[in-house]
Amino acid sequence: LRARVALNPAAVVAPVNRRTFGSFVEHMGRCVYTGIYEPGHPSADEDGFRTDVLALARELGVTMVRYPGGNFVSGYRWEDGVGPRERRPRRRDLAWRSIETNEVGIDEFARWAEKADVEIMYAVNLGTRGVQEALDVHEYVNHPEGTALSELRRANGADKPHGIRIWCLGNELDGPWQTGHKTAEEYGLLAASTARALKSAEPDLELVACGSSGSSMPTFGAWESTVLEHAYEVVEYVSCHAYYEEHDGDLGSFLASAVDMDHFVNSVVATADAVGARLKSKKKINISFDEWNVWYLSRFQNAPRTDEWQIAPRVIEDRYNVADAVVVGNLLISLLRHSDRVTAACQAQLVNVIAPIMTEPGGPAWRQTIFHPFARTAALAKGDVLETRVDSPTYDTARYGEAALVDAVATHDPATGDLTVFVVNRSVADPVEFTVDLAAFGAGWSVAESVTLTDDDVRATNTREDPDRVRPRPTARIPTGAVSVGGDCVTLSLPRVSWTALRLT
Numbered sequence: 001l002r003a004r005v006a007l008n009p010a011a012v013v014a015p016v017n018r019r020t021f022g023s024f025v026e027h028m029g030r031c032v033y034t035g036i037y038e039p040g041h042p043s044a045d046e047d048g049f050r051t052d053v054l055a056l057a058r059e060l061g062v063t064m065v066r067y068p069g070g071n072f073v074s075g076y077r078w079e080d081g082v083g084p085r086e087r088r089p090r091r092r093d094l095a096w097r098s099i100e101t102n103e104v105g106i107d108e109f110a111r112w113a114e115k116a117d118v119e120i121m122y123a124v125n126l127g128t129r130g131v132q133e134a135l136d137v138h139e140y141v142n143h144p145e146g147t148a149l150s151e152l153r154r155a156n157g158a159d160k161p162h163g164i165r166i167w168c169l170g171n172e173l174d175g176p177w178q179t180g181h182k183t184a185e186e187y188g189l190l191a192a193s194t195a196r197a198l199k200s201a202e203p204d205l206e207l208v209a210c211g212s213s214g215s216s217m218p219t220f221g222a223w224e225s226t227v228l229e230h231a232y233e234v235v236e237y238v239s240c241h242a243y244y245e246e247h248d249g250d251l252g253s254f255l256a257s258a259v260d261m262d263h264f265v266n267s268v269v270a271t272a273d274a275v276g277a278r279l280k281s282k283k284k285i286n287i288s289f290d291e292w293n294v295w296y297l298s299r300f301q302n303a304p305r306t307d308e309w310q311i312a313p314r315v316i317e318d319r320y321n322v323a324d325a326v327v328v329g330n331l332l333i334s335l336l337r338h339s340d341r342v343t344a345a346c347q348a349q350l351v352n353v354i355a356p357i358m359t360e361p362g363g364p365a366w367r368q369t370i371f372h373p374f375a376r377t378a379a380l381a382k383g384d385v386l387e388t389r390v391d392s393p394t395y396d397t398a399r400y401g402e403a404a405l406v407d408a409v410a411t412h413d414p415a416t417g418d419l420t421v422f423v424v425n426r427s428v429a430d431p432v433e434f435t436v437d438l439a440a441f442g443a444g445w446s447v448a449e450s451v452t453l454t455d456d457d458v459r460a461t462n463t464r465e466d467p468d469r470v471r472p473r474p475t476a477r478i479p480t481g482a483v484s485v486g487g488d489c490v491t492l493s494l495p496r497v498s499w500t501a502l503r504l505t
């Protein structure tokens with residue numbers, strides 16, 4: 001089997017957006033408590049943050065982190081999480097049926113974000129709350145000084161405002177499971193009035209209206225259209241959320257999950273542009289793909305529910321395998337390919353909860369398989385995204401019809417001259433020979449790095465006991481992998497079910 005792509009430095013889609021490499025910390029399960037925060041852990045710093053997790057978050061290359069939810073935010077009172085810890089109330093979290101201690105709130109999270117060197121994307125509660133509470137939390141975090149809530153922040157030890165630029169107007173309010181679920185009409189009006197109020201306080205905020213919780217939602221398309229009819233001129237983004245899993249052992253369909261992500265993005269762009277045309281607006285709405293990942297949602301939905309209200313219970317701690325990592329690498333390829341319109345994205349979530357980083361309370365932190373394609377893509381995708389039209393053999397999938405066996409995206413950094421290609425082989429059985437034609441760039445390329453994530457056992461995982469079982473290895477050292485440069489072309493042999501990053505210099 002053979003696939004081929006010809007790259008051209010002039011065929012630029014858009015610059016790589018650093019916000020593409022966002023992640024998500026929700027007050028859910030063990031993401032915050034015993035995830036990023038565990039006073040008493042041997043690695044904890046003076047603020048109670050696990051430095052082993054901080055080091056892994058930096059290695060992952062995360063640039064922006066959405067906080068504090070998620071479904072959690074739709075019942076959250078931000079003021080519970082500020083001020084002296086001993087006075088903070090314990091509350092029920094209806095979304096995950098657990099107890100929130102409020103030991104961590106926005107001031108602590110801002111300190112963590114500074115240490116992790118990430119931007120915060122802050123979500124306000126538009127489930128049980130409205131315009132006033134959104135204004136209040138904005139005044140607390142962003143107003144410099146001299147007002148009741150900015151002075152409260154200063155009295156709580158944060159002298160400087162947190163300066164949060166990008167704000168989500170609620171979370172998944174199209175979902176019947178959401179506390180405060182709304183119709184598109186109700187939500188569109190609320191999002192627009194909240195956006196107007198926030199922008200009266202700070203005109204250059206970047207605001208994200210909730211789009212659909214998935215492309216299979218019954219209101220998909222109509223929801224975006226109605227919401228944007230109301231909010232078009234006062235928001236910059238509409239969100240997309242998507243989670244993928246292997247259904248009934250159908251690995252071939254699962255490996256083609258990025259086909260759905262491409263379709264999702266194209267549909268939302270078309271819908272947003274149609275609203276813009278109807279409104280005769282010159283403005284374009286971009287996409288914030290602020291929840292995406294592999295999530296074995298059906299296992300969670302079928303698991304027995306406990307009636308206990310616990311603090312930081314183990315919730316959706318999925319263990320990822322090789323195939324999951326290949327899909328995550330492919331979803332990043334899809335996000336990069338749409339860099340002209342997807343200008344922010346968050347993998348959900350960062351630690352323990354469907355996460356690239358796992359921890360044990362009092363114990364180690366380690367990298368799941370999905371950590372690796374994220375980390376290498378975040379490190380290597382620099383400069384411009386190039387149009388990458390792969391001529392590939394196809395295969396039939398039950399879920400997505402005919403899909404390409406090979407999918408890829410390339411970035412070119414005019415500053416360093418480096419050219420990087422990210423590529424997956426979705427074949428469950430066969431290696432594919434993949435040729436990158438560089439004639440439009442001229443000759444003289446050499447391979448600076450070529451790593452491949454694959455394994456004879458596509459179900460292999462990383463565990464506490466064997467944390468490095470699955471990781472990228474030099475392509476040439478993998479039995480069915482190879483890389484060679486000849487004339488104007490570089491040729492890779494891609495093992496079955498594999499993700500590869502190739503950096504040329």
Ligand code: AHR
Pocket residue numbers: 026028069070071072171172213291348349
């Ligand atoms: O990331 C887990 C959950 O998935 C989030 O809380 C919610 O927004 C989505 O349904």
